[in-house]
Amino acid sequence: MSAAVTLRPEAKKKAAMSRASKDSVIDVQHLVKVYGGRGQEEIKAVNDVSFSVGEGEFFGFLGPNGAGKTTVIRIITTLLAKTSGSVHVAGLDVERDGLDIRRMIGYTGQSIGVDGELTGRENLWLIGRLYHMPNSLVDERVEELLEVLQLKDAADRRAYTYSGGMRRRLDLGAGLVHHPRVLFLDEPTTGLDPQTRAAVWEYLRRLHREEKMTIFLTTQYMEEADQLCQRIAIIDLGKIVAEGSPAELKAAIGADIITVRITRDEAFEQSRNRALEIARTVSGVSRASIFDEGVSAYTADGGATLLEVLRRLDAEKVPVHQVALAHPTLDEVFLQHTGRQMRVEEVKPMSRSFGRRRR
Amino acid sequence: MVTDVGHAQRVIIGTRDEESSGGVLTEVGLVTWRSLVKLTRTPVLLFFSLFMPLIWLVMFSQTFGTVFSSATSGGLPGGPAATPLPYDYVAVLLPGITVMTAIQSASQSGFGMVADLESGFMDKFFVAPIRRSSVLAGKLLADGLRMAAQAGIILGIAAILTLFGWRIPFATGVMGAVLIMLLAAAFGVAFSGLSNTVALRTKNTESTMMVSFSLTFPLLFLSTAMLPKALLPSWVQSFSTVNPVSYMADAARALILTGFDWTAIGNAFLAILAFGIVLNGLAIMAFRAQGK
Numbered sequence A: 001m002s003a004a005v006t007l008r009p010e011a012k013k014k015a016a017m018s019r020a021s022k023d024s025v026i027d028v029q030h031l032v033k034v035y036g037g038r039g040q041e042e043i044k045a046v047n048d049v050s051f052s053v054g055e056g057e058f059f060g061f062l063g064p065n066g067a068g069k070t071t072v073i074r075i076i077t078t079l080l081a082k083t084s085g086s087v088h089v090a091g092l093d094v095e096r097d098g099l100d101i102r103r104m105i106g107y108t109g110q111s112i113g114v115d116g117e118l119t120g121r122e123n124l125w126l127i128g129r130l131y132h133m134p135n136s137l138v139d140e141r142v143e144e145l146l147e148v149l150q151l152k153d154a155a156d157r158r159a160y161t162y163s164g165g166m167r168r169r170l171d172l173g174a175g176l177v178h179h180p181r182v183l184f185l186d187e188p189t190t191g192l193d194p195q196t197r198a199a200v201w202e203y204l205r206r207l208h209r210e211e212k213m214t215i216f217l218t219t220q221y222m223e224e225a226d227q228l229c230q231r232i233a234i235i236d237l238g239k240i241v242a243e244g245s246p247a248e249l250k251a252a253i254g255a256d257i258i259t260v261r262i263t264r265d266e267a268f269e270q271s272r273n274r275a276l277e278i279a280r281t282v283s284g285v286s287r288a289s290i291f292d293e294g295v296s297a298y299t300a301d302g303g304a305t306l307l308e309v310l311r312r313l314d315a316e317k318v319p320v321h322q323v324a325l326a327h328p329t330l331d332e333v334f335l336q337h338t339g340r341q342m343r344v345e346e347v348k349p350m351s352r353s354f355g356r357r358r359r
Numbered sequence B: 001m002v003t004d005v006g007h008a009q010r011v012i013i014g015t016r017d018e019e020s021s022g023g024v025l026t027e028v029g030l031v032t033w034r035s036l037v038k039l040t041r042t043p044v045l046l047f048f049s050l051f052m053p054l055i056w057l058v059m060f061s062q063t064f065g066t067v068f069s070s071a072t073s074g075g076l077p078g079g080p081a082a083t084p085l086p087y088d089y090v091a092v093l094l095p096g097i098t099v100m101t102a103i104q105s106a107s108q109s110g111f112g113m114v115a116d117l118e119s120g121f122m123d124k125f126f127v128a129p130i131r132r133s134s135v136l137a138g139k140l141l142a143d144g145l146r147m148a149a150q151a152g153i154i155l156g157i158a159a160i161l162t163l164f165g166w167r168i169p170f171a172t173g174v175m176g177a178v179l180i181m182l183l184a185a186a187f188g189v190a191f192s193g194l195s196n197t198v199a200l201r202t203k204n205t206e207s208t209m210m211v212s213f214s215l216t217f218p219l220l221f222l223s224t225a226m227l228p229k230a231l232l233p234s235w236v237q238s239f240s241t242v243n244p245v246s247y248m249a250d251a252a253r254a255l256i257l258t259g260f261d262w263t264a265i266g267n268a269f270l271a272i273l274a275f276g277i278v279l280n281g282l283a284i285m286a287f288r289a290q291g292k
Helices: A009-017 A069-076 A098-104 A120-130 A135-148 A164-174 A194-210 A222-228 A246-253 A268-281 A302-315 A330-338 B005-019 B023-041 B043-071 B089-119 B121-127 B132-162 B173-202 B205-221 B234-240 B244-257 B262-288
Strands: A024-037 A040-054 A058-062 A084-089 A105-108 A182-186 A214-219 A231-236 A239-244 A256-262 A285-291 A294-299 A320-326
Touching (some): A024 A214, A040 A069, A040 A214, A040 A231, A040 A239, A069 A182, A069 A214, A105 A164, A120 A164, A120 B023, A164 A194, A214 A222, A222 A330, A231 A246, A239 A246, A239 A330, A246 A330, A256 A302, A268 A285, A294 A302, B043 B089, B089 B132, B089 B173, B089 B244, B121 B132, B173 B244, B173 B262, B244 B262
Parallel strands (some): A058 A231, A182 A214
Antiparallel strands (some): A024 A040, A024 A084, A256 A294, A256 A320, A285 A294
């Protein structure tokens, strides 16, 4: 049997006609979304975004609040209409073939959409049945998911009694009952405690590895994108500013980072300036700058340069409090591409108007 | 084409849908099921939705009962003279109370909509491969069933009151009661189009409540729901003829006081149909516009 059997005949034809590349499951070209208009102020939430995601890929959209992540994910999942550009999922057009696309995707939104009055089991069962799965198959899948998501014991309790982590897991399960070909996750671990976050990560890795599921995830956590995604697009102010694997993105910075913290005494400012001068003159250091606690220096070969920096600092009697050598993280990547430090905001905005809650 | 065993399960799901003929009915049924389960899980809400109407039924009929009997001691104006009416004011008021209950429930119809939009649960419906109309239809069906049940409970309590000497004729018996329940459900579903439209356009419970509640009392009192037309001031009489509440109240009142007045019943359903199409048409448009 072939995967294409999932599509209706007319959809198959459309898929064949589509110009979307054969290997990409998600294909977004020149996507633009403008909110407002008709008297209101226009806001360009997504500004000419293009990317594609291959079958079986784990792809991440990384960006701060308001970058446009949610808008993009809602457009691809047919929840929101685009302003212009083209968006295809498995070769199907989001505007024409919404029903066929929805049949093969799973979606877990930012706000946890479980029904508190229904039990965990009923929540999953209802969603499964909405996908027109036969009853027996739904029951089977629901039991399986309750097991995997460790909700078995609470399965018959109403969901409002669940903890935040349990609700998040249940919500994730609701996106998986029908065993989607592509899974969309909008900030799946925002607001979770570290243990639950790790558990969700582990489960997503398994889905990707064992079930070969294509996963599209948005996140504002560098670590999450780094840990999970094979490929990342960094999005800021409605535009993609960088794209590649985490390793590629970090390598593009081309540097290790030496951080020297200076002892806090009355001569701190002076010592720090001295340290900066020294760092700049050490061969191998491409760039050095001060920060509130000391000096950081970028270099191609951290190990060798660190030693030289330390020798010089010691020779000049600069009081060093602490030294660290770090490989670049996505934080530095983000900083480099946007000129800003990425801040994670957990606070939800007050306005909860539907479909444009977050941009 | 790629052969992929991992997709076998998806294939089953995909084709099953095309084979099943009752697709839409299943979708509507599931949405209805969910609403009804929620309703039974919070019986307290059901109780309080009946609490006010019942207070009204008892208080109003007691307070205004004597006024009504003295006003009608010579019969209804324009009616056969000088015969005291063979029923109490409560029998006149009862149909009005069933309308009132339906309106009240209809006003709240949009609340659930706002809650689902806010919680993100509505996204689950929207991202599932079902028609949006199924979601609205399922919700309205659940609302209708709830309204019919409420009307039934009120009529049942009124029937019990007759055992204590309250004079309510129930001229058409159980069949008439069933018809009133149907009327109440149809009326309520039609009227909930307003609440749902406001809810979907504003996404705000307060606005939804304000619009619906501010209309409830004018609609009730500028109609024949509280008093027969003959006892209303002439300007209210004129307004009541364009007020759908009157048609519903007149049909229900005839069923309780006199008998099957098919003209009144037909008019009631026509009136309900007319404003139901308008209000729910607006609601459907607002629903379709979500995310657009």
